[in-house]
Amino acid sequence: MRSLADMAFILVVVLDLFVLASSRLGAAIRAVALQGALLSLLALLLASSGHNMGHVLIVAGGAFAIKAVLIPWLMFRAIREMAIRREMEPLVGYVPSMILGGVGVVLAFAFSRGLPLPMPEMHTFLVPTALATVWTGLLLVVSRRKAVTQVLGFLVLENGVFVFGLLLTDFMPVMVEAGVLLDLLAAVFVMGIVMFQINREFSSLDTDAMSSLKD
Amino acid sequence: MILRALFQIGILLLLPPLLLGVVNRVKAIVAGRRGPPLLQGYYDLAKLLRKGSVYSRTTTWVFRAGPVVGLAAVATAGTMLPVAGQPAIFSFSGDFVLFAYLLALARFATALAALDTGSSFEGMGAAREVSFASMAEPALFLCLVVLARATGSLSLSGMLGPGLAPAWSGAAPALLLSAIALFVVALAENSRIPVDDPSTHLELTMIHEVMVLDHSGPDLAFILYGASIKFFLFGALFVRLVLDLRVQGIWGAEAAFVAGLVGFAVLVGLVESFMARLRLNRVPQMLVGASVLSVFALVLLLR
Numbered sequence: 001m002r003s004l005a006d007m008a009f010i011l012v013v014v015l016d017l018f019v020l021a022s023s024r025l026g027a028a029i030r031a032v033a034l035q036g037a038l039l040s041l042l043a044l045l046l047a048s049s050g051h052n053m054g055h056v057l058i059v060a061g062g063a064f065a066i067k068a069v070l071i072p073w074l075m076f077r078a079i080r081e082m083a084i085r086r087e088m089e090p091l092v093g094y095v096p097s098m099i100l101g102g103v104g105v106v107l108a109f110a111f112s113r114g115l116p117l118p119m120p121e122m123h124t125f126l127v128p129t130a131l132a133t134v135w136t137g138l139l140l141v142v143s144r145r146k147a148v149t150q151v152l153g154f155l156v157l158e159n160g161v162f163v164f165g166l167l168l169t170d171f172m173p174v175m176v177e178a179g180v181l182l183d184l185l186a187a188v189f190v191m192g193i194v195m196f197q198i199n200r201e202f203s204s205l206d207t208d209a210m211s212s213l214k215d
Numbered sequence: 216m217i218l219r220a221l222f223q224i225g226i227l228l229l230l231p232p233l234l235l236g237v238v239n240r241v242k243a244i245v246a247g248r249r250g251p252p253l254l255q256g257y258y259d260l261a262k263l264l265r266k267g268s269v270y271s272r273t274t275t276w277v278f279r280a281g282p283v284v285g286l287a288a289v290a291t292a293g294t295m296l297p298v299a300g301q302p303a304i305f306s307f308s309g310d311f312v313l314f315a316y317l318l319a320l321a322r323f324a325t326a327l328a329a330l331d332t333g334s335s336f337e338g339m340g341a342a343r344e345v346s347f348a349s350m351a352e353p354a355l356f357l358c359l360v361v362l363a364r365a366t367g368s369l370s371l372s373g374m375l376g377p378g379l380a381p382a383w384s385g386a387a388p389a390l391l392l393s394a395i396a397l398f399v400v401a402l403a404e405n406s407r408i409p410v411d412d413p414s415t416h417l418e419l420t421m422i423h424e425v426m427v428l429d430h431s432g433p434d435l436a437f438i439l440y441g442a443s444i445k446f447f448l449f450g451a452l453f454v455r456l457v458l459d460l461r462v463q464g465i466w467g468a469e470a471a472f473v474a475g476l477v478g479f480a481v482l483v484g485l486v487e488s489f490m491a492r493l494r495l496n497r498v499p500q501m502l503v504g505a506s507v508l509s510v511f512a513l514v515l516l517l518r
Contacts, residue, residue: 010388021504095503102507109514
């Protein structure tokens with residue numbers, strides 16, 4: 001059980017690095033979906049006997065349905081409708097962004113011990129994985145140019161927040177959890193509509209086009 | 216004891232061409248062909264050794280020394296690698312640095328020989344080979360450092376010796392990550408498919424093959440033989456890292472080791488069959504990815 005959770009955390013971090021490195025949108029979306037599935041698995045693995053099992057099941061099931069199935073399906077639909085396959089060369093190149101991601105992972109794992117936490121950690125990898133995933137999401141949102149990848153970055157960032165939330169599963173009411181997941185879904189919907197508009201206006205998804213002024 | 220040493224030298228010198236034969240056979244089967252015989256590597260070497268060499272008048276002694284130095288360096292590196300879990304023939308603290316740099320010396324000699332021909336085409340190949348190698352080297356070193364940290368030993372015999380099994384039970388995630396990184400490095404160092412296509416002679420895509428175009432006869436045989444020994448060395452490292460060799464029986468570990476090597480060759484053949492060659496500018500990305508993975512493994516061990 002313990003080593004399985006170890007592996008799942010490490011796979012989450014490796015998927016972070018993979019999303020940073022991949023230029024194919026389909027592969028990146030699949031990686032984010034797999035990450036979502038791993039998160040719901042982690043929620044089950046980390047539940048001890050002291051937890052309310054029904055609560056844990058609802059959190060894990062909701063996360064799986066929304067993060068691993070529904071949102072990836074929407075994203076695939078979006079890239080099919082707009083006929084895009086690849087990210088263009090990002091503002092920060094693939095190799096530098098992978099190195100930055102690696103630096104973030106190292107810092108997260110090196111310094112998370114020193115953080116004052118309100119409650120004892122359930123697993124030694126939990127906090128560093130959360131920090132590394134949030135950092136990856138932030139990098140993706142800031143450095144990529146296509147709107148689709150920016151949405152993916154937002155999803156990765158939210159995955160990091162979810163990992164951190166696992167620390168608090170006992171204290172977070174189900175309604176708050178459900179609200180966060182619904183927010184995420186609504187946000188992806190809104191972003192999908194915005195992407196569609198950008199695509200119609202500029203006939204590409206390059207968000208740089210939005211920063212140049214026109215009369 | 217002497218029997219073991221003879222076995223180690225024998226397997227180091229005799230097995231490598233067979234492994235490349237296995238890779239080619241796997242590729243042929245996946246592609247639906249019959250493929251060359253498994254022993255084709257030995258036939259090629261025997262044929263080349265019987266021929267004479269042709270030297271261009273512009274080349275100097277550097278060109279003639281290249282294949283000899285390359286083969287000698289790779290074979291010497293092989294004597295430091297423990298085979299089948301037994302201690303290596305030579306072993307001292309810190310020998311993994313010498314191991315890595317003997318491989319680098321072999322590459323240096325080949326690249327110099329390529330530059331010595333004065334052909335701009337071969338110079339291009341040497342530039343590519345060296346620049347990719349400079350990115351594969353950090354990944355290789357980080358993998359070896361992870362192993363040294365996990366087993367608490369600074370020699371290859373200790374890293375890949377009896378200390379490996381307890382390390383797997385204590386730090387399995389880190390060792391798994393470094394095994395993946397090591398496989399990527401093995402593909403790059405041996406110029407296998409995601410990095411370079413060993414079977415093509417299409418000018419603009421070659422990396423390693425282009426450097427040896429001017430060699431002929433016994434020189435070419437030395438180069439092919441050295442390349443196969445290098446493949447064996449990386450295979451042996453990878454197999455020992457992922458395979459638990461505590462098998463019962465007198466020659467059980469050795470048999471498991473040889474079977475593991477054949478499995479490694481099959482794995483490489485499958486990768487070559489199912490993957491396309493990467494664009495040249497994507498190769499550094501893959502190698503940096505391998506380095507980042509092994510840095511991550513090191514961080515997991517250090518915390």
